[in-house]
Amino acid sequence: MxxxxxxxxxxxxxxxxxxQTQYHSLQTPSR
Structure with a gap:
């Protein structure tokens, strides 16, 4: 157990x- x-x-x-990492990456604007 x-x-x-x-x-x-x-x-x-x-x-x-x-x-969390994915969310942060999405929040950050990618050029």
Whole structure:
């Protein structure tokens, strides 16, 4: 259970980080 919980948490953090980076990239105007 501990391992699965850790994996789930790691996945969530990874997804959140990726989404944040994508959002920032979208916000920044690209020329």
């Amino acid at each position: 501990g391992l699965i919980s850790w994996m789930y948490l790691h996945l969530r953090v990874n997804v959140h980080s990726g989404t």
